[in-house]
Amino acid sequence: MYTASSQRYQQISYRRCGKSGIRLPLISLGLWHNFGSIDDFANAEKMAHTAFDLGITHFDLANNYGPEPGSAERTLSQILKNGLGKYRDELIISSKAGYLMWPGPYGEWGSRKNLIASCDQSLKRLGLDYIDVFYHHRPDPETPLEESMTALADIVRSGKALYAGISNYPVDRARQAFSMLRELKVPCLLHQINVSMLNRHYEEEGMFDLLDSEGVGGILFSPLAQGLLSDKYLQGIPADSRAKRNYFLKESRITPELLEKITRLNQIASERSQTLAQMAIAWVLRFKGVTSALIGASRPEQIIELVKGTENSSFSPGELAAIDQILHA
């Protein structure tokens, strides 16, 4: 039976989520890949234990994570049953609804029907009484925002979730969502968005100013751009890499131009005595309003490396300018 390290709260720093009572570790672990029913359970369990032993209290899921969809929630349920569950009050477990999960008109997007039914399904798969953070996974252009936000607030009021969050909302829609949730007395805890050195869209549209002024925590997913921001592709495409699976991360993304940028970024990282993967995390954590970098991993060693990298998270103006120059080249 698993027993957590007694040193777990000395390994990583925590930041407050906006103006809420919750603090999250600088790194959170996502279960999008490598926790499905097709994956090696022992490795998944080892990654969860490694993360928790390093003070990573936050595990991020969605209804559709797998494959097959739903199976990542079942994997975490089994890990909890095997021992991690005795630390339930030390864990923040999140899930989401919004992407296609079941056939017919109610299996995706943002209707009240979809969000509440999906939350109930997630609770069953997870074997939990409540989810800590329940998100609307993507904005729905057709459902009135009020319907989606009221459903989130009702999920919280019913005790099925403790906090509400949104994900992938552009800045104007996010502002409206924050305002509605505040009026409903269920303030938005987190906005989950894709940010990395290779994806600066939210930075350019002013999302960090909004998060900071609204007191909502930013949790930034895919900070390694699914592994591209590491040294792993510099000598070709390893057989056990995400790009080799050629599904969510296509081999065609790895162009000579990208490799040239990665090589130069890797050089800056080594001058900072970091790996490029560690520098990629530090780079996203410097934005205001940001609470946590939401990583994925395929093996426990990657988590250890990334947590170690949080010790060096400041950049000189010269380093930032050099990075900008590479990214804009």
Ligand SMILES: NC(=O)c1ccc[n+]([C@@H]2O[C@H](COP(=O)([O-])OP(=O)(O)OC[C@H]3O[C@@H](n4cnc5c(N)ncnc54)[C@H](OP(=O)(O)O)[C@@H]3O)[C@@H](O)[C@H]2O)c1
């Ligand atoms: N809200 C949304 O719409 C949304 C969308 C996507 C993701 N997310 C969340 O964000 C989480 C993270 O996404 P992500 O997996 O794309 O994040 P990521 O951290 O950018 O990429 C993770 C991948 O990078 C590689 N990696 C990790 N650590 C490494 C290291 N130290 N050195 C070299 N390579 C390393 C591994 O790939 P290999 O397999 O190649 O080893 C790993 O699976 C997801 O699990 C999910 O919870 C949310």
